[in-house]
Amino acid sequence: MTHPVADALQPWPDTVDWHPVSPRLATLKRVELLLGLIVPLAATIAVYLIWQWIWALVIGAVLVAATLVRIVLIGRSVRSWGYAERDDDLLVRHGRIVRHLSIVPYARMQFVDVSAGPLERLFGLATVQLHTAAAASDARVPGLLPAEAARLRDRLTALGEIRKEGL
Template identity: 65%
Template sequence: MPGPTDPLEPWPDTVRWQPVSRDLIWVELLRLGATLAVLLIGLAIGWAVSGHRLFGYGMALLVAFGLWRITVIIRAVRAWGYAERDDDLLVRHGLVVRRLSIVPYARMQFVDVTAGPLERAFQLATVQLHTAAAASDARVPGLRPAEASRLRDRLTDLGQHRAEGL
């Protein structure tokens, strides 16, 4: 059987990827909408005060950017996934630059679960894994609180048991 052709998909048949909640799309779209609204209001005020058409062009570019960003957000959330294996956690994400992080349970130092006001409104949380190397930290956003708690407890338990063997 030939090896994998994509280095980011090394275990297509043996790994069961878990997707994040699609409600994360709404959280990200609301964040984008708030940012664009502030910028558009600023440009509209500038246009009204100065009457210079460059502000109108800026508004048009901002709307075009917003439409492009909506597409990217939808696709990016669908690209997030995680998989629990016996010795490590796999986390994948990204569209243009795809990333696959493999975090061994024995290397985890602590696990955070966070949820800002917007995430809480959509009943979502983020699990953040911290290791000794900052570059190897991984996060899994868009989890339901029960799943985030379960994952946190499982990762913490597995991390303690694996670290005892070192």
Template identity: 60%
Template sequence: MSSPTSALEPWPETVDWRPVSRDLIWVETISFGSFMIFVFAGLGIAWALSGHWLLGLALALVAALAGWRVIVIFRAVRAWGYAERDNDLLVRHGLLVRRLSIVPYARMQFVDVTAGPLERAFGLATVQLHTAAAASDAKIPGLPPDEASRLRDRLTALGEDRAEGL
């Protein structure tokens, strides 16, 4: 049996983490960028109509924050990972606030695989695990559809096997 890890170190080094696809960076960046187009357009039109220097400053500040957010997206996607163990699934994510979700197979109620239009355009899907406790639901975005299907089928089978023993 391995020694317990510190609660302050949420990414156990003994686990074989599987990363999500780097194409998720594009999905997240395009999604964020499409929202920011409306913000820039609104501020730009307001500044052009009024000419007030505060709106120009706001536009520059929003541009700087948008650039920072894109950098964070790159790092945040690299922080996503998952690991399949004998009795549970580990899902990690987060930069400033790191989150490690441990979902026992026996506690899973159902597993969803979803893919929005942008995800489908990049050949990605999201696996969503649902448990009895809503707070313990976990998701794994940015998976190739074949891996998402394999994971869904495996988790469903393991969940059924483990639930029979309860």
């Protein structure tokens, strides 16, 4: 089956049915950012309290400001994630400034992995990772509800087996 040619400047084809990831992913990413701020912020406060270096507070303020900006922008970033199942391949898109579109042919998939770290489990999310022979062509779909992750894993595995038989 041939697919319509996509414009290189508009790399997300409008001719496919894009499935979004869960909005819970935005909350998860915000929590990860805040947790990642704890150690650097504690270090800058400790430096200030021990040596009274004012620049340590400036660095801490810059870290907090940068984190707050990122927290505001995460919603847009998460909304850019999506995937589409076509007859012969899976499309995965993400990115707002630099847009990424991965196209993984079912016949090239070696295995499909579903993972969920502690924070993902806390938010009821999972990530589906597709592995191919070429490491650069691996694609992942984060922020899926566990039932959708299992469905996608099973479907991709089945389609991969069917397509390999045709080689």
